[in-house]
Amino acid sequence: MPYNGPKKMCGIIMAAETGEKAEIVNNKVLLQFEDQKERGTQGYGIVKIDEEMNYKVDRATEGYKFMWDMHQDPTKIMMVHHRIPTSSENKIKQTHPFLIEDGSLKYDYLLMHNGVIQNDDKLKEEHEKLGFTYKTEDGKKYNDSECLAIEMARFIEEQVSVVGTEGSAAFIGLQIDKKTKKVIKLFFGRNEGNPLNMYKTRGKIFLSSTGPGSEVQPFFLYSCKLDKEMKLSKKAMAFKEIKKISYFLEEETGGIYPYQKGEYFKNRATTTKGDERGADFSKYLTKQDPFEKQKEEDEMEDETKLMIAIEDASVKNQETLDNFYDLLYDEGNINLVGEKDVDEVVKKIKDDLLEMIDNAKIAKMEDEMKKEFDESRI
Numbered sequence: 022m023p024y025n026g027p028k029k030m031c032g033i034i035m036a037a038e039t040g041e042k043a044e045i046v047n048n049k050v051l052l053q054f055e056d057q058k059e060r061g062t063q064g065y066g067i068v069k070i071d072e073e074m075n076y077k078v079d080r081a082t083e084g085y086k087f088m089w090d091m092h093q094d095p096t097k098i099m100m101v102h103h104r105i106p107t108s109s110e111n112k113i114k115q116t117h118p119f120l121i122e123d124g125s126l127k128y129d130y131l132l133m134h135n136g137v138i139q140n141d142d143k144l145k146e147e148h149e150k151l152g153f154t155y156k157t158e159d160g161k162k163y164n165d166s167e168c169l170a171i172e173m174a175r176f177i178e179e180q181v182s183v184v185g186t187e188g189s190a191a192f193i194g195l196q197i198d199k200k201t202k203k204v205i206k207l208f209f210g211r212n213e214g215n216p217l218n219m220y221k222t223r224g225k226i227f228l229s230s231t232g233p234g235s236e237v238q239p240f241f242l243y244s245c246k247l248d249k250e251m252k253l254s255k256k257a258m259a260f261k262e263i264k265k266i267s268y269f270l271e272e273e274t275g276g277i278y279p280y281q282k283g284e285y286f287k288n289r290a291t292t293t294k295g296d297e298r299g300a301d302f303s304k305y306l307t308k309q310d311p312f313e314k315q316k317e318e319d320e321m322e323d324e325t326k327l328m329i330a331i332e333d334a335s336v337k338n339q340e341t342l343d344n345f346y347d348l349l350y351d352e353g354n355i356n357l358v359g360e361k362d363v364d365e366v367v368k369k370i371k372d373d374l375l376e377m378i379d380n381a382k383i384a385k386m387e388d389e390m391k392k393e394f395d396e397s398r399i
Contacts, residue, residue: 030105030215031117031135032060032230035193037070037098037207040224040249045095049227054091054103057231060135061105066117067091068131068195070098074203074247076131076195080116098247100193102133115157118194119170123153128205129197130174134166135230136189136215140261141165144172144185170194176258177208177242183259189214190260193228210242212260224249 034053036046065087067079079090102117121130138144145155145163148171157164172184173194191211195204209228211217220227220234226245227233237243242258245251
């Protein structure tokens, strides 16, 4: 498929509130859509889940229908996708989410995806040989995101150990009981290609492309039941390796992929088959200095370590806070725990997290200073 640069491709939103204090989320989701609507207003999908875990899907290709759907059926659990079509047209059957049903799967799945899949034609052929049906196909066109939906279903059920898609991916999905048609679990994750933010407190979770919270750690599959606890779990998630090649654009070219200067092309050799700007851009490429290549790889590794350290600290402190809330909500202990105790525990958790972040930043600065010193000696 033609690849025209890092566009703001599609937006995804998910809000769930459970427990006694749960509130209707329609308006919260709509406000988030307003904040990220530049990510797509040509095709919409909404999944609404009631308190019995039954789900309903609304689809639209026009904004007025989408707004009508958003205001109907007040609910406490909702998923929304709004798109910029990249591989297919703006048609109802090609909107998200994708319902994945197959005899080889123990469960059904509904999935929304933000990104572009580069090896979709090959994967589609493989999936069809296995018996999967592409429901978005309309003549010669289909939605490439359906490849990712099928691959994620297969990965979740351990039919494959590696997600076979090449390209950017951020996704939110639901696991559904085949017999009862009720939602069992929420799944979400991303690779390095596209953003997905998470904000979570006790009994509440909010996922979005650009909204509150912090970006979820890439290459992990998150999951939780949509009960009052919504306790998160995660496991490593491998995607098909994308080879990095050591080329970058020269300064004077200016017109072709200028945003990728200093980075590596992914799955791109010296031609862009199907690209409207020409099939051969090898004359614009120059080999990258090996030292610069190693420096970039080191910086990427440092940033990943820092992100992992911050998220691990956040998860650990969230668990501590949840355990404390469990103690607080225990009627046998209610008289032993006062407002002052709550404030002290919350303050300690916050201070510990800030200290971890500061230490990580200091360590990163020291490492950068050491690198600068080493470079000055070359």
